[in-house]
Amino acid sequence: MYQYDQYDQKIVDERVEQYRDQTNRYLAGDISEEEFLPLRLQNGLYVQRLAPMLRIAVPYGLMSSHQVRKIADISRQYDKGYVHFTTRQNIQLNWPRLEEVPDILAELASVEMHAIQTSGNCIRNTTTDQFAGVANDEIEDPRPWCEIIRQWSTLHPEFAFLPRKFKIAVCGSEEDRAAFLLHDIGIQLVKNDQGETGFHIYVGGGLGRTPVIASSIKAFLPKEHLLTYLDAILRVYNRYGNRNNKYKARIKILVRAWTPEVFAERVEAEWLHLKDGPATLNGHEIERVKGFFTQPDYKAVDSDVVSADVQALATEHKGFSRWLDRNVKTQKQTGYACVTLSLKPAGVAPGDVTDQQLETIADLADRFSFGEIRTTHNQNIVLADVLQSELFNLWQLAKAAGLATPNIGTINDMICCPGGDYCSLANAKSIPVAEAIQRKFDDLDYVYDLGDLELNISGCMNACGHHHIGHIGILGVDKKGEEWYQIQLGGSADKNAALGKVLGPSLSRDAVVDSIETLLDVYIENRLEQETFLKTYQRIGLEKFKERVYAPAS
Amino acid sequence: MPQLLKDGNVIDNSWQLVDADTDALPQGDILVSTSQWHKQQDILAERAGAVGVWIDSHEEIEAFADGIIDLPVIAINFPKFADGRGFSLARLLRERYGYSGEIRAIGEIIRDQLFLMQRCGFNAFAFDTELDLAEASKSLQDFSDAYQVAVDQPEPLFKRRA
Ligand code: SF4
Numbered sequence: 101m102y103q104y105d106q107y108d109q110k111i112v113d114e115r116v117e118q119y120r121d122q123t124n125r126y127l128a129g130d131i132s133e134e135e136f137l138p139l140r141l142q143n144g145l146y147v148q149r150l151a152p153m154l155r156i157a158v159p160y161g162l163m164s165s166h167q168v169r170k171i172a173d174i175s176r177q178y179d180k181g182y183v184h185f186t187t188r189q190n191i192q193l194n195w196p197r198l199e200e201v202p203d204i205l206a207e208l209a210s211v212e213m214h215a216i217q218t219s220g221n222c223i224r225n226t227t228t229d230q231f232a233g234v235a236n237d238e239i240e241d242p243r244p245w246c247e248i249i250r251q252w253s254t255l256h257p258e259f260a261f262l263p264r265k266f267k268i269a270v271c272g273s274e275e276d277r278a279a280f281l282l283h284d285i286g287i288q289l290v291k292n293d294q295g296e297t298g299f300h301i302y303v304g305g306g307l308g309r310t311p312v313i314a315s316s317i318k319a320f321l322p323k324e325h326l327l328t329y330l331d332a333i334l335r336v337y338n339r340y341g342n343r344n345n346k347y348k349a350r351i352k353i354l355v356r357a358w359t360p361e362v363f364a365e366r367v368e369a370e371w372l373h374l375k376d377g378p379a380t381l382n383g384h385e386i387e388r389v390k391g392f393f394t395q396p397d398y399k400a401v402d403s404d405v406v407s408a409d410v411q412a413l414a415t416e417h418k419g420f421s422r423w424l425d426r427n428v429k430t431q432k433q434t435g436y437a438c439v440t441l442s443l444k445p446a447g448v449a450p451g452d453v454t455d456q457q458l459e460t461i462a463d464l465a466d467r468f469s470f471g472e473i474r475t476t477h478n479q480n481i482v483l484a485d486v487l488q489s490e491l492f493n494l495w496q497l498a499k500a501a502g503l504a505t506p507n508i509g510t511i512n513d514m515i516c517c518p519g520g521d522y523c524s525l526a527n528a529k530s531i532p533v534a535e536a537i538q539r540k541f542d543d544l545d546y547v548y549d550l551g552d553l554e555l556n557i558s559g560c561m562n563a564c565g566h567h568h569i570g571h572i573g574i575l576g577v578d579k580k581g582e583e584w585y586q587i588q589l590g591g592s593a594d595k596n597a598a599l600g601k602v603l604g605p606s607l608s609r610d611a612v613v614d615s616i617e618t619l620l621d622v623y624i625e626n627r628l629e630q631e632t633f634l635k636t637y638q639r640i641g642l643e644k645f646k647e648r649v650y651a652p653a654s
Numbered sequence: 655m656p657q658l659l660k661d662g663n664v665i666d667n668s669w670q671l672v673d674a675d676t677d678a679l680p681q682g683d684i685l686v687s688t689s690q691w692h693k694q695q696d697i698l699a700e701r702a703g704a705v706g707v708w709i710d711s712h713e714e715i716e717a718f719a720d721g722i723i724d725l726p727v728i729a730i731n732f733p734k735f736a737d738g739r740g741f742s743l744a745r746l747l748r749e750r751y752g753y754s755g756e757i758r759a760i761g762e763i764i765r766d767q768l769f770l771m772q773r774c775g776f777n778a779f780a781f782d783t784e785l786d787l788a789e790a791s792k793s794l795q796d797f798s799d800a801y802q803v804a805v806d807q808p809e810p811l812f813k814r815r816a
Contacts, residue, residue: 107799107811118796122766135764138736221736251801251811257773258745258804261738327810338742373750378810379803385812 101162101472102247102392104212111254112209115216119143120202127199142222142260144215145201153522154193154201155218156208160228160246160270161189161475165462168473170211172458178204183458185443185451187515187566188267189227189475190218194522222260223253223334226268229277230476231438233393234431234484240289240297242272244389245326248381252327259334263341264349266334267306279477279593281305281314282569284351285333290320298322303333303363304355307563311599312352315360317367324381325371331379332371336363396470396485401435406488413492420495422506422544428491437488439468441481441498442505442513446538449531450516451479460501468494478515480508511553511620512538515566519559519576520583526559528576528583528609533557536613550620553633556591569593571634572619573600574612585612589619589645590637601642604650615649622648657787659768660756660778662794664787667780669727671708671760685729685760688718708760711739719751728753730776732761741774748775748805769796775805 104112119139126136140147144155156171171191175183178200184192196204208214217224226249228242229235249268253259259266269280272289280286286302299321305314321329342348355363414421429438441461444450453461461481465473468490469483476482481503486494498504507513514537517523519530534557541547556570560577567573573588584606591600607615620633622645627636637645658667670680674687679697683704691698691707698705706727709715722728728747730740740759747753758778759771768779772794781790801811 105815107815110799111797111801114797118766131764131766135735135766139766221738254801255770255797256802257770257800258741259738260767260770261736261741335742339739343737343739377803378808378813382813388812388815 101164101243102159102389108251109209109212112212112214112216115143115214115255116202116205116209119205123199123202138220138261140201141220142217143201143205144218145196145198146219147198151195152198152201154196154204154215155186156191156193156213156215157218157225158190158213158475159250160226160232160243161230161477162243163473163475164211165465165471165473167211167213168458168462168465170207170213172455172462174204174207175455175458182452182454184449184518185453185475185479185481187477187479187517187564188225189230189477190225191475192518216254219265221262221264221266223256223262223266223268226250226253226270227278227283227477228270229273230474230482231277231429231431231484232272232474233395234433234436234438235273235275235277236430236432237274238272238432239274239291240272241390241393242270242278242289243393244386245272245287245289245299246270247389247392248326248385249330252330252379256334258331259338262334262338263343264346264351266337266351268330274595276593276595276597279566279569279597281597282307282311282566282593283314285330286314292320296322299326301329301333304352304360306350306352307566307568308350309347309561309563310350310352311563311568312356313597313599314352315355315363317360317364323386325375326381327379328374328377329367329371331374332367336366336370340366395433398433398436398485399487401487401489403434403488406435410488410491417492419499419506420492422548423495423499423504424491425548426506426508426510427504431484433485435488436484437486437491438482438484439486439491439494439498440476440508441483441503442507443480443503444507444513444538445502445505446512446542447535449518449521450514450534457501457503460497460503464494464497478508478513480513506544507547509552509554510547511541511550511555511572512547514538514555514557515570516557517559517565519557519565523559523564525562526576527561527578528559528585530557530559530565530574530576533574533585533609533612536609537616540613540617550623551632554592555616566593567591568599569597570600571632571637572616577606579606584608587612587615587619587649589642590634592634603642604646618649619645656780658758658778658780659787659791660758662791664791669704669706671729674710685727688713688722691722692718706756709743711737711743713743715743715746719747719753723747723751723753723755725755727756727758727778729758729760729780732759732763735762735764735767741770744771744775745805765790765793768793773800773802773804773806 268285269278269283271280282305288300301318302314474482516534520526557574558565558567569591575586586606587603588600655666708729
């Protein structure tokens, strides 16, 4: 993974000192509440319903075991001994003290981490596929490009006060695991006829109140022009994005108002001035950054022998077999596999882990995955590059730590925002809904039989829980001061990204869980062999589901 | 006389800002709106004091930038400090139109923006609130280096890494 040199370290260290000074001046009354707001937000500090909340950046979801141990340590020293993994692959501390945040940042800087631009109206953490570098269907490893973008976006002088937040995702594979079409800028790595790498650039995607799938504005951008082109997009947005109404301020609204064609022309015109300028990337820099994402020392493995051994163990241990099914994926290197550690056991808020579990994750990574850890936008942890012959050992250790619930990709692996328990913007709680669903569907045979099913929950229109792209989406709404829930069906974040459709009138919390069961009944009764929930929905349509959920009680 | 920060020093601010809708021009050095600049160019040319313009954050400077680059001062207004359009305008004036006079940030600016503003080409800062300017000027030095190309550093860090 990328390692800081003296320049990177200095910038992060100086940011800590800048923020320390800002905090001191705020506490001394020299900075007003209003002025301090964007300053703290740009450093990931929210003040929420119960306490401040600090969001720590995990650039494109990659961490070392050393960093994870530091997070465990911070959570013990400065918080309540647990942290939360977010849908942007970042980490959140829920109870830090505002006065101590500069110290926390200094601790982070000591392990090459920071909280820069994890919130506020600026360019946020760039995200990508959790299987980058090992995915079977990869065109090129997206991580070097994410790092190049990270450096470009970090403390960018011109774009620190944008109309609204700005998110970029990079996708390097055939299948999209980065939901890149739902970002302000979605970058897809492509090759041209000459086999040269370039980027297909999309703009204006996003969730939130007005969910939109991004539009293509440039089918092939040669790689050296990446940063000048991004500068051009951001400059157009910075100058012309809506600043009067925060609900119309995302770039998607501007793209829609101008049409993607006109937006593309404006960007092109701006870009012609910047193209081939000093920010043009050179081969030296691209190679330098790529040099940090080299392959580990893979062993030659006789995969037939190993597979037979793994199979034998799976036949003996049903739990292991289930875990293999749901939580383990093959990767492009023979004899190795990617393991997803589930952060969604029943009874725990999705994405929450304790300091002890963090220590275990770090130990597992050191022993099984070359010390590297990946966070996912589904709020789980991936260990890649695990020798298949070690899977059984890994499973046993992960299980003992409560990290091996075999539910990845099932209804119980839901995405859920912090909701009304923590978030001051919420219309409704989301964690209790997630818990009620997990309790209701605790029969593993039933859950397996349901197969792949994405269920996403947001506590309000801001859609941090990505409810629009869940096969089943649940949205908290406020109905005369009471917490109600709207159900949506048919969303999907894959290559054929689709936004869910509203099933019908909103429901009370108890009714939501029962209605989910009804939806699943309809699916089971109607599915064809091997058909997933989403496929069945696409074939039979919304009405069949709606009729049953809203059928008068007989 | 009010003061401002210019090139890192606290100096007297001899320039008076003229509202967009004021017709009568005061004596001395003045900063007029771009609409007034267009309307009254002849009168302005004959006055005794120096003349500069101030640009509001939403203005399309492409329409008139060529005509103002010989002025000694161009001020860019921040109606709200969180309105970041002025950052782009300053860079355009410096990098695209080659403006080499003073670019002054006016309006609701805050000390914690100084470092980034200076990177974008601002070299003078007239705060609209009471403030210890010498103390505030420390924020110009918040960082000793940066990743990106900007007015203060025409080469990106990736070309300068040792
Ligand atoms: S979706 Fe709404 S309730 Fe949930 S975290 Fe985001 S803002 Fe808060």
